[in-house]
Structures are given as structure tokens and as C-alpha cells.
Amino acid sequence: MAATFTLLASFAAVGGAWLVEVNQYGRYVAMLLLLLLGAALIFPALSERLMRPFVSLGGRLQQHADQQGNFKGSLLLGVAVGFLWAPCAGPILGLVLAGAALNGANLYSALLLLVFAAGAATSLGFALLAGGRMFKLMKRGLGAEEWVRRGLGIAVVAGVVVIALGWDTRFLSQFSYLNTANTEQKLIAQLAQKPGATIVAETLTMPPLTGATQWLNSPPLSSEMLRGKVVLVDFWTYSCINCLRTLPYLKAWDDKYRAQGLVIIGVHAPEFAFEKDQRNVQQAIRDLGITYPVAMDNQYVIWNAYKNEYWPAHYLFDANGKIRHKHFGEGAYKETEQMIQTLLKEAHQDVLAMGDKLVNVAGTGATAAAANIERSPETYLGYARQKNLASPEVLRNDVVSSYSTPRVLKPNQWALQGKWLVSEQSAALPTAGGAISYHFQGRDLHLVLGSRSGKPVRFKVTLDGAAPGADHGVDIDALGNGIILEQRLYQLIRQNGKIGFHTFRIEFLDGDAEAFAFTFG
Structure with missing residues (x-):
């Protein structure tokens, strides 16, 4: 029985x-x-x-x-x-x-x-x-x-x-929460290749640079044309906060070593659909002050040729086109620059009049180096890679639906408020009045935002229920007011006081806002 x-x-x-x-x-x-x-x-x-x-x-x-x-x-x-x-x-x-x-x-x-x-x-x-x-x-x-x-x-x-x-999930959201972000990151670090700097043997030849959908700041380049030059290939995308924080060093190296034979090539491999738009990339290059060649790799042809897996990723080749150094993620700037100097000396022993002194840079705004503290994980709002959403309602993919914010958000939880259309890559707000809240930790809070109609979208930010004041980011004022003018990463919070967990909230005063991902510094 x-x-x-x-x-x-x-x-x-x-x-x-x-x-x-x-x-x-x-x-x-x-x-x-x-x-x-x-x-x-x-x-x-x-x-x-x-x-x-x-x-x-x-x-x-x-x-x-x-x-x-x-x-x-x-x-x-x-x-x-x-x-x-x-x-x-x-x-x-x-x-x-x-x-x-x-x-x-x-x-x-x-x-x-x-x-x-x-x-x-x-x-x-x-x-x-x-x-x-x-x-x-x-x-x-x-x-x-x-x-x-x-x-x-x-x-x-x-x-x-x-x-x-829906009262059951609303009730449970107040009491049953398990933050697994740190555990996930530890497992990923153990199971996947750990990002870092590596000096490699002179065996791998520079893969081809063909397949770019568009070249900016330069005519199309090829690996053959670059023989005799020391080449640094940087995989990046303009809404990636980690990529933005490496730019001050890349720009400084370009200024210092270009005349000595260094060529930096930025391979722009988009993470979000709007980053495939040439006008958006050109605007970002102008705003960021990038003057070295940039290849738009919308179809990931160059990305796949390099078998790359990271944003950012740096590959350094000697004058014979052999790879000598690579690094994934932020950091290792000293090791990378020292290798640049070594390869330039190998290729042109009489041109290093600038000496061996390393560049000294400090980024501003979103390009400033991250604080050496515990911070919330990168968080995507689209359902493809979404996690830690605390809104009690059942998520409805690709359908406009109403969501609410629970009374209390646990650490690293976020929630939607109002009628949102959650798609694979983003959360879009058709009408005014919606909001996003996040209980975060970190000195900086960034949010990748855009306007679906292309029209300006006004928004207002609060920190722990009040205007951010001195803790406002470069893209809002002290009262928390800001405007979405283009699709990019916006720095909304830059704390000056004690760093701990705080509740961030952004309310959109106009419709057509679209939010993609949170990052923290």
C-alpha cells in the first residue's frame, strides 16, 4: 500500500x-x-x-x-x-x-x-x-x-x-532571505579561470583583427600592418564599470608611449543591445576622451578569434606579433606598463628617452578606481541574469506587469515599484511614476540607464529616504535630480562618509525609462 x-x-x-x-x-x-x-x-x-x-x-x-x-x-x-x-x-x-x-x-x-x-x-x-x-x-x-x-x-x-x-510571498520576503552572492562568487573563482595578469611565452601569434563592423578613430587595421609595433589589444564596452576604471591608464599609456611605437586598439564588444549602435559608441568615445583606434566588434568575431571571456581583457604583443602578456579584469597596471617598456626596448633600444618611470593617474567620476571595501555584486535587471529581486509578485517575462517594494529590503536585495516590462536584458517603464530600490553596500553606485524613445527622462534619487547631498554621484545634483540623455552608465552615488549598507531609490518622473544593470565601486 x-x-x-x-x-x-x-x-x-x-x-x-x-x-x-x-x-x-x-x-x-x-x-x-x-x-x-x-x-x-x-x-x-x-x-x-x-x-x-x-x-x-x-x-x-x-x-x-x-x-x-x-x-x-x-x-x-x-x-x-x-x-x-x-x-x-x-x-x-x-x-x-x-x-x-x-x-x-x-x-x-x-x-x-x-x-x-x-x-x-x-x-x-x-x-x-x-x-x-x-x-x-x-x-x-x-x-x-x-x-x-x-x-x-x-x-x-x-x-x-x-x-x-500574493500575501504569502509578501510575508516570506520579510523573513526568509539568504544572500548567496558571496558564495556564488567564491565558487565561480574556484571553478573558472581566475582573472589576473599572466606573462606568456612567445608562441602565440596575434589573431586577426578582421570582422569588425566599424573602425573608429582609425581606418581598418590588421595584424600584418602592425608588425614592428608593440600592440595592446583591450576588450571593453562603454557601459562596463570595470572597463571604465581601466581607461585612465590606457589613455596615459597611449599619450606616453605612442610615439615610441605602442599601438593601443580598443575592441568594443557590446554587452547590451544599445551598445551596438555606432552613434552611442562614438558619443561615448568623445565623452571619455579616447583617441586611439577602436574596432566595433558587434558580431564578436574578434572576441571569438581571441577566445576571450572577460570585460576588460588586455593582450600585449611584441613587435614580431607574439603574445607576451595578458591580463583580465582591473588591476596589474604596474606589471602591464613594465612589460610595455620591456617590449619597446626590445623593438627600439634607442627610443626610450622617457625613462622607466611609470605613469601616475587618477580617474574621476565613474573612471575612478574602486574602493578597497566589500561591495554589492553586479546586478542585472533583465530576467536572463537576474538575481536578488525582492518584489513579492511573480515575475512575468516580456509582459507589462505591476510590482511592489516590500517594507524591508535585506542586504543586496532590490525591488521594482510600478508597472514594468521585464525583458531578457532590461526592465523598462512605459509610464511615469515607477521606481527601483536597492539595499546596497559600496562607496559608489552606478546604474546603466537609457530612454526607449530617445527623449529625455527625468528621475530623482534618494539615499536612505533623503536627498543624497554630498554623497551624490557625478550624474545627479545634491537634491538627487538627474536626466537620462543617452544610453550609458550613470554614476548616481559617491559616498564621502562611512561606508555601509544603505537603501538607494530612483524614481522616474517620465515614462520610457529603461534600466539594465547595477554596478558598485
Whole structure:
């Protein structure tokens, strides 16, 4: 009997999870099922009517088992008992299965089914051993059992109402939160290639630079044309905060070593769709003061030729086109510049009149170096890479839907407020009045923003419920006012005081705002 319950219930649970996965309306079907089963607990007559077909089947199996006898008959009798017991167990089992359909087949549901089956078998086993005395005790408790069933039924119906109104997730969001960002980052660091500086042997030749969709600040270049030059290839994209923080060094190296034979090539490989727009990239290059050649690699042809995986990534080649040094991520500026000097000396021993002194740079605004403190992780708002969203409503992909902000945000949680269209890469606000909140840690808070219509979008920022004052970023004033004029990374917070967890909120005063990703410094 226990095996029958567990096996059939497991199939039902898996089927229910599959149903919800392929069709979001399966959730509503499951809630209707919960409502029906709750009513069956409250009204025994309804329960008996629902289970009558199963009881009838169990009766036929029992008759067949009586005719068979021996071990085979015992097995059939066990199956029959399972069906005969359905009038009592059916609603409870149904609740378990409906819960599995809503939450998916998981270890919790499997253990619940196993305990349920074991409890059923244990109850009947005790009844068999105790004989008539146990049956008398069970009969005395029938009245209380009936009221317990009805009480459970009322609780189930109330639970359906709570789930349908979204009160359950709103409640749980206040108490059940586990920040896994640090653990995830540690696992990624262990399982993936760790970014860093590497001096490599003179064996790998510079991959081709063909395949760029457009060259800026220069005619198209090729690896053959660059022979005799020391070449630094930098993979970047203009809304990447890590890339922006390396630019002061790249620009300083270009100024100092270009005349000595160094060629820096920025390969712009877009992360978001708007970064493929040539006008956006040209505007960013002008704003950032980049004068060295930039190849727009919209189709990732150069990216794939280098087998690159990071923004930013630096590849340094000697005058013979052999790779001698590479570095992924920020940092290692001293090692990179020293290698630049070494390769220039190898190629042109008499041209280093500038000496071996290293550049001394300090970025401003978003290009300033990150603070050496714990900070919140990079957070994407599109559903493709989304995490830590605390809005209690069910996320609806590519559909305009209403979201709300819980009363309390836990560390590194964020939430939407208002009617948003969440797509693969971004969260867009069709009309004015929506907001985004984030409980973050870090000196700087940046947000990649854009306007879907191209028109200016006004917004207002608060920090812990007040105007940011001296802690405002370069893209807003002390009162928190700012305007989206183009699609790029905006620095909204630059703290001057004690660095800790703070609640950031941005409210959009016009429609058509689009938000892509948070980064922190």
C-alpha cells in the first residue's frame, strides 16, 4: 500500500511540476485543485463523492485478490487497500500533490510523500496488531477526527486566498532571505579561470583583427600592418564599470608611449543591445576622451578569434606579433606598463628617452578606481541574469506587469515599484511614476540607464529616504535630480562618509525609462 501511494504520487508530482513549467496557467489550475480539496475536507459528503470511483476500483481489486490467495493475492490486496483508504487520504494526498505542482518536484515534496505513505502503513500496522482494542479507540476518536478534518479544510481554503492575493510571498520576503552572492562568487573563482595578469611565452601569434563592423578613430587595421609595433589589444564596452576604471591608464599609456611605437586598439564588444549602435559608441568615445583606434566588434568575431571571456581583457604583443602578456579584469597596471617598456626596448633600444618611470593617474567620476571595501555584486535587471529581486509578485517575462517594494529590503536585495516590462536584458517603464530600490553596500553606485524613445527622462534619487547631498554621484545634483540623455552608465552615488549598507531609490518622473544593470565601486 505504501509503495503504491509513493510511486503514483511521485508520478503525479513530477507531472504537476512539468505542467506548471510549460504553462503558467497551471498555477491557477493547482490553486483551484487546492480549493476543491479543501472543500472536500470541510464536507465529507463531497469527499466521498469524489473518491467513489477509486473506492469502486479498490473493491474489485480486493475481490480479485481473495480469489488469488498467497503472495500475489497479498500484493493485490495491498493495492486494493490503497484505493479503499482513498476517501480518508485522498484530500490530504491531493494537497501534497498540489503543493508539489506549485513548488516543483523537489526533495521536500518527495520526503513529504514518503512520510505520508509510511504514516499510512504504520497506522494500519498498529491497528492490525492491537486488534479490537485499537479499533474501539479509533471509533471513539471519530468525532474529533471529523472536526480536525474540517479545521484543516478551512485552513486550506484560507491558504488558497492568501496565495491568490500574493500575501504569502509578501510575508516570506520579510523573513526568509539568504544572500548567496558571496558564495556564488567564491565558487565561480574556484571553478573558472581566475582573472589576473599572466606573462606568456612567445608562441602565440596575434589573431586577426578582421570582422569588425566599424573602425573608429582609425581606418581598418590588421595584424600584418602592425608588425614592428608593440600592440595592446583591450576588450571593453562603454557601459562596463570595470572597463571604465581601466581607461585612465590606457589613455596615459597611449599619450606616453605612442610615439615610441605602442599601438593601443580598443575592441568594443557590446554587452547590451544599445551598445551596438555606432552613434552611442562614438558619443561615448568623445565623452571619455579616447583617441586611439577602436574596432566595433558587434558580431564578436574578434572576441571569438581571441577566445576571450572577460570585460576588460588586455593582450600585449611584441613587435614580431607574439603574445607576451595578458591580463583580465582591473588591476596589474604596474606589471602591464613594465612589460610595455620591456617590449619597446626590445623593438627600439634607442627610443626610450622617457625613462622607466611609470605613469601616475587618477580617474574621476565613474573612471575612478574602486574602493578597497566589500561591495554589492553586479546586478542585472533583465530576467536572463537576474538575481536578488525582492518584489513579492511573480515575475512575468516580456509582459507589462505591476510590482511592489516590500517594507524591508535585506542586504543586496532590490525591488521594482510600478508597472514594468521585464525583458531578457532590461526592465523598462512605459509610464511615469515607477521606481527601483536597492539595499546596497559600496562607496559608489552606478546604474546603466537609457530612454526607449530617445527623449529625455527625468528621475530623482534618494539615499536612505533623503536627498543624497554630498554623497551624490557625478550624474545627479545634491537634491538627487538627474536626466537620462543617452544610453550609458550613470554614476548616481559617491559616498564621502562611512561606508555601509544603505537603501538607494530612483524614481522616474517620465515614462520610457529603461534600466539594465547595477554596478558598485
